[in-house]
Amino acid sequence: MTYISKPKLHHPQLPANKLGFTRRDYEGAISTLCAGCGHDSISAAIIQACFELDLPPHRIAKLSGIGCSSKTPTYFLSSSHGFNSVHGRMPSVLTGANLANRELIYLGVSGDGDSASIGLGQFAHSLRRGVNMVYIVENNGVYGLTKGQFSATSDRGSKSKKGAVNTDTAIDMVLLAMELGATYVARSFSGDKAQLVPLIKGAILHRGAAFIDCISPCVAFNNHSGSTKSFDYVREHNEAVNQLDVMMPRETITADYAPGQVEEITQHDGSVLKLRKLAAEYDVHDRIAAMNYLQGRKAAGEIVTGVLHVDPEPEDLHAHLGTVASPFNKLGEKDLCPGGGALEKFNAAYR
Amino acid sequence: MSQPKINDFVVKFANINGSGSASANQLFAKSILRMGVPVSPRNIFPSNIQGLPTWYEVRISEAGYLGARGGVDLMVAMNPQTWDKDVLGIDPGGYLFYDSTKPLPKSKFREDVRVIGVPLTEICNLQYSDPRQRQLFRNIVYVGALAALLDIDIAEIEKLIGEQFKGKDKLIAPNITALHLGRDYAKTHFECPIGLSVRRASAVGDSIFIDGNTAAALGCVYGGATVAAWYPITPSSSLAEAFARQCRTYRQDALGNNRYAVIQAEDELASIGMVIGASWNGARAFTCTSGPGISLMQEFIGLAYFAEIPAVIFDVQRGGPSTGMPTRTQQADVLACAYASHGDTKHVLLFPEDPAESFDFAADAFDIAERLQTPVFVLLDLDIGMNDHLSRPLAWDDARRYDRGKVATFDDLDSGKEFGRYLDIDGDGITYRTYPGTHPSRGSFFTRGTTKDRYARYSEAGPDYMDNMQRLLRKFESAKELIPKPQVRSALQPSRLGVIYYGSTSPAMHEALDSLEQQGIHFDAMRIRAFPFHDQVEDFIATHDHVFVVEQNRDAQLRMLLVNECGVDPAKLTPVLHYDGTPITARFIVREIAEDAKALKVTPMRKVSP
Numbered sequence: 001m002t003y004i005s006k007p008k009l010h011h012p013q014l015p016a017n018k019l020g021f022t023r024r025d026y027e028g029a030i031s032t033l034c035a036g037c038g039h040d041s042i043s044a045a046i047i048q049a050c051f052e053l054d055l056p057p058h059r060i061a062k063l064s065g066i067g068c069s070s071k072t073p074t075y076f077l078s079s080s081h082g083f084n085s086v087h088g089r090m091p092s093v094l095t096g097a098n099l100a101n102r103e104l105i106y107l108g109v110s111g112d113g114d115s116a117s118i119g120l121g122q123f124a125h126s127l128r129r130g131v132n133m134v135y136i137v138e139n140n141g142v143y144g145l146t147k148g149q150f151s152a153t154s155d156r157g158s159k160s161k162k163g164a165v166n167t168d169t170a171i172d173m174v175l176l177a178m179e180l181g182a183t184y185v186a187r188s189f190s191g192d193k194a195q196l197v198p199l200i201k202g203a204i205l206h207r208g209a210a211f212i213d214c215i216s217p218c219v220a221f222n223n224h225s226g227s228t229k230s231f232d233y234v235r236e237h238n239e240a241v242n243q244l245d246v247m248m249p250r251e252t253i254t255a256d257y258a259p260g261q262v263e264e265i266t267q268h269d270g271s272v273l274k275l276r277k278l279a280a281e282y283d284v285h286d287r288i289a290a291m292n293y294l295q296g297r298k299a300a301g302e303i304v305t306g307v308l309h310v311d312p313e314p315e316d317l318h319a320h321l322g323t324v325a326s327p328f329n330k331l332g333e334k335d336l337c338p339g340g341g342a343l344e345k346f347n348a349a350y351r
Numbered sequence: 352m353s354q355p356k357i358n359d360f361v362v363k364f365a366n367i368n369g370s371g372s373a374s375a376n377q378l379f380a381k382s383i384l385r386m387g388v389p390v391s392p393r394n395i396f397p398s399n400i401q402g403l404p405t406w407y408e409v410r411i412s413e414a415g416y417l418g419a420r421g422g423v424d425l426m427v428a429m430n431p432q433t434w435d436k437d438v439l440g441i442d443p444g445g446y447l448f449y450d451s452t453k454p455l456p457k458s459k460f461r462e463d464v465r466v467i468g469v470p471l472t473e474i475c476n477l478q479y480s481d482p483r484q485r486q487l488f489r490n491i492v493y494v495g496a497l498a499a500l501l502d503i504d505i506a507e508i509e510k511l512i513g514e515q516f517k518g519k520d521k522l523i524a525p526n527i528t529a530l531h532l533g534r535d536y537a538k539t540h541f542e543c544p545i546g547l548s549v550r551r552a553s554a555v556g557d558s559i560f561i562d563g564n565t566a567a568a569l570g571c572v573y574g575g576a577t578v579a580a581w582y583p584i585t586p587s588s589s590l591a592e593a594f595a596r597q598c599r600t601y602r603q604d605a606l607g608n609n610r611y612a613v614i615q616a617e618d619e620l621a622s623i624g625m626v627i628g629a630s631w632n633g634a635r636a637f638t639c640t641s642g643p644g645i646s647l648m649q650e651f652i653g654l655a656y657f658a659e660i661p662a663v664i665f666d667v668q669r670g671g672p673s674t675g676m677p678t679r680t681q682q683a684d685v686l687a688c689a690y691a692s693h694g695d696t697k698h699v700l701l702f703p704e705d706p707a708e709s710f711d712f713a714a715d716a717f718d719i720a721e722r723l724q725t726p727v728f729v730l731l732d733l734d735i736g737m738n739d740h741l742s743r744p745l746a747w748d749d750a751r752r753y754d755r756g757k758v759a760t761f762d763d764l765d766s767g768k769e770f771g772r773y774l775d776i777d778g779d780g781i782t783y784r785t786y787p788g789t790h791p792s793r794g795s796f797f798t799r800g801t802t803k804d805r806y807a808r809y810s811e812a813g814p815d816y817m818d819n820m821q822r823l824l825r826k827f828e829s830a831k832e833l834i835p836k837p838q839v840r841s842a843l844q845p846s847r848l849g850v851i852y853y854g855s856t857s858p859a860m861h862e863a864l865d866s867l868e869q870q871g872i873h874f875d876a877m878r879i880r881a882f883p884f885h886d887q888v889e890d891f892i893a894t895h896d897h898v899f900v901v902e903q904n905r906d907a908q909l910r911m912l913l914v915n916e917c918g919v920d921p922a923k924l925t926p927v928l929h930y931d932g933t934p935i936t937a938r939f940i941v942r943e944i945a946e947d948a949k950a951l952k953v954t955p956m957r958k959v960s961p
Contacts, residue, residue, distance in 0.1 A: 056791060057791075058787075058788055058789070058790060058791045058792070058795060059788050061632070061787045061788070063628075073797070074797060074809070078795070079791065079792055079795050080787070080795055081785075081787030081788070081795050081796065081797075081798070082795075082796075082797040082798065082799075083628075083631060083797075083798040083799075084797065084798065084799040084800065084801070085624070085627075085628075085654065085798075085800070086624070086650050086651055086654055086800065089620060089621070089624045089651065091621075091624075092580075092616070092620065092621040092622075092623075092624025092625045092628065093624045093625070093627055093628035093631070094628060095614070095621075095624075095625050095628060096578060096580065096624065096625035096626060096627060096628025096629035096630070096631075096632070096634075096636060097628040097629060097631060097632040097787070098628075099577075099578045099612045099614070099625070099628075099629050099634065099636075100577070100578060100628070100629040100630075100631075100632035100633055100634030100636070101632050101633065101634070101786070101787070101788065103788070104632075104787060104788050121617055121618065121621070122617070122620075122621055122624070124617075125616070125617040125621065129614075318612075321609060321612050321613075322607070322608055322609050323608060323609050323610075323611075323612055324604055324608040324609060324610050325608070328577040328578065328610070328612070328629070328633075328634040329632055329633030329634045329786055331575075331577065331610055332575075332753070333575065333751075333752060333753055335610055336572075336575040336577065336602070336610060337572075337573050337575060337747075338572065338573065338601040339747065339749055340746070340747045340748070340749045342601065343573075343745050343746065343747050346569065346745065347557075347559050347744040347745055350559040350560055350561045351384075351557075351558075351559055351560065
């Protein structure tokens with residue numbers, strides 16, 4: 001319950017990161033979601049990723065739309081400003097926020113109803129624009145808060161809890177994101193924290209539009225047989241194409257990989273994405289081939305997870321607009337107002 | 352033969368959309384202005400790019416009456432499609448100017464209208480071989496002919512052509528040649544000037560000639576807006592485009608980097624969403640739209656009201672409902688904006704009357720929105736926004752500082768000052784906010800559209816909800832002192848009659864008041880410049896027996912707002928409504944008011960006893 005505050009005390013030996021923060025400093029209020037909800041695992045993964053990256057929590061802004069997933073920003077990063085906006089419209093609010101201050105990290109949290117149905121347009125356009133953000137869709141294929149209606153990512157032929165069969169085609173948000181120009185695209189499963197945490201870290205370090213489709217079973221309305229978003233179904237059909245390790249600049253590489261299996265992608269900030277290939281033929285740089293691969297596996301009924309596409313040199317919206325390095329919200333009269341003298345000249349041109 | 356009209360007549364051009372007439376017509380209007388005589392042109396255009404009829408009506412008035420007048424003294428009939436209607440629209444004794452290349456039957460003319468035929472097509476065909484040139488220069492040829500007929504100083508037009516084609520100098524000479532072709536023909540074939548003429552005067556002063564959208568856009572530049580998010584819609588698009596253009600001039604640093612961002616969004620929902628996101632994060636942001644866009648933004652406007660996020664919204668009003676009359680003017684979004692969104696909401700509205708006030712109010716809107724942490728609507732209309740108006744020059748006080756409102760800084764938070772996002776410390780209903788990222792451990796809060804307590808914690812408790820809603824009312828009350836106050840023009844002699852008006856009705860109203868005064872009908876007039884209504888508005892209504900409310904919509908929307916918000920007896924407020932999509936005229940106002948006013952004067956009003 002959000003009105004019960006968590007005790008601030010924690011175990012004195014809880015490990016701290018480089019900023020001296022413990023994992024607890026990245027937590028939020030106690031979740032009001034159902035016990036066992038996949039979304040809570042994603043919140044935990046976000047907390048872990050931010051802790052491991054030594055991020056000052058107040059330099060992150062967390063934004064969401066409406067729905068179960070969109071409630072979750074209350075449950076992590078309580079020192080960050082949060083914005084629970086309007087159904088399906090998180091991307092526009094995030095875009096505006098990003099324009100106002102390019103120095104913060106923007107974390108957009110949404111669901112499949114929020115982003116694939118009512119907000120499909122804003123989802124698409126924010127990716128097209130290359131807004132520097134982490135956009136996570138907590139995808140459970142169902143409307144939870146309104147008690148179990150199909151969503152736009154429910155697979156055709158899958159069954160609702162009450163037994164109705166979905167006859168509409170599912171929207172594949174990963175394929176859409178790749179088509180629309182997202183420069184970091186991943187898919188994961190809320191039940192696989194080992195996979196999810198590095199994917200979130202990689203997305204945060206990415207300086208462009210990063211999208212993560214995270215399958216997150218709804219224990220209340222979409223975890224039965226006949227559902228294609230249940231824990232059992234996703235575990236059985238999960239096919240990871242790679243495994244990611246994120247190395248910060250100057251970090252000593254300690255992981256031990258067999259030669260030829262690992263690809264290193266150096267991102268703009270110097271961080272290195274170390275990708276251990278699990279599907280030999282999968283190339284995260286070749287967007288077209290990757291999309292073909294994903295289409296093929298999807299037709300075979302598999303859910304492909306991992307880093308699915310990365311452009312190591314992304315261009316973000318600020319680059320497109322050629323904006324100044326200083327955040328807009330720090331500019332004052334001196335920077336913005338042309339002054340009375342300029343107005344004299346302006347008037348003269350209109351006589 | 353009627354008296355010659357000097358510096359007081361109306362010329363109307365009937366053209367075909369896309370024929371290049373707009374710049375020629377503007378050249379005509381501006382040349383008169385350069386002779387020191389006020390003009391007020393109005394473009395009457397269809398929702399179309401090419402082929403449909405379009406008109407350009409220029410009122411010349413040394414007295415400085417800038418409202419539409421109605422009636423036509425000289426029709427420049429260049430469009431065969433609308434010929435019959437155009438000829439019919441000329442005042443008796445007026446003039447018809449037309450292209451006489453092809454002879455027209457006598458039945459196509461009127462007995463009581465004087466005809467001036469100039470073979471424009473023939474002149475151009477002899478001079479030019481390129482079809483596009485024939486068409487474009489035909490427009491300049493008629494400007495030349497009109498200059499001779501109306502005694503406009505040709506040197507002023509030549510100067511304007513020089514200014515217009517500065518940098519494309521090779522276009523200057525052919526335009527001047529075309530100008531003289533028309534002038535020479537008119538001089539040779541007609542007695543010049545005709546019964547209408549322009550005489551040099553000094554009634555323009557330092558006024559500028561500008562459209563409201565351009566002025567409002569510059570107000571946004573001066574007001575410190577850094578983010579503009581918009582979706583194209585007539586008649587507001589030129590505001591966003593002007594902002595982008597002006598920013599390229601005024602908002603680039605030495606390295607060529609931009610201190611602004613203009614986003615053409617995917618729709619109006621995204622536009623207002625971006626404005627809210629940017630404002631939440633401490634930038635000044637605006638969107639501009641028209642009625643349909645306001646409808647689409649409703650949900651977000653409620654969020655901004657309830658979560659208390661500044662937003663500046665320009666609504667350049669057009670004829671509604673639905674697509675309505677997209678290229679015609681109205682003041683029909685007053686209620687849609689005043690009570691925008693679901694639930695109990697009220698919003699600040701500003702009503703500029705002309706381009707200069709559009710500039711002022713645009714800049715002010717950002718201060719007001721940030722001070723009040725709420726959406727502010729600036730209600731222009733197509734007439735103000737898209738037509739060139741003679742307007743006082745724009746002015747800026749360099750000592751002015753932006754009012755960024757109540758924002759708790761790092762130091763405030765660090766010193767341990769109490770922070771509650773919705774905690775009313777000062778008693779004015781306005782609370783402190785923080786920008787995201789300000790302090791590592793203090794001042795963060797969760798913004799939401801759901802109910803919350805004073806510390807921004809989620810709460811569904813009735814008392815918390817009511818506490819918040821009551822505070823929002825107190826805040827709305829505080830708004831009255833921050834927004835532009837109404838302006839009163841007192842009658843020459845004490846009067847029990849009042850008239851209330853706003854926005855683009857101003858020039859027509861001024862002229863109507865003068866005209867009524869000449870008839871011995873005296874009115875005190877109040878121009879409302881903002882909502883919520885200042886106490887002065889209630890006093891004005893209370894101190895007059897009867898008040899006319901003049902507006903440009905069907906349902907008397909401002910009157911409804913007055914009745915609703917000020918608890919006025921509706922019988923006291925007589926609506927005067929002009930809503931055919933054309934700008935309101937003084938003739939209309941006088942006609943509507945004069946009879947009623949006379950009746951009210953002889954029969955003393957029965958006082959409504961309490």
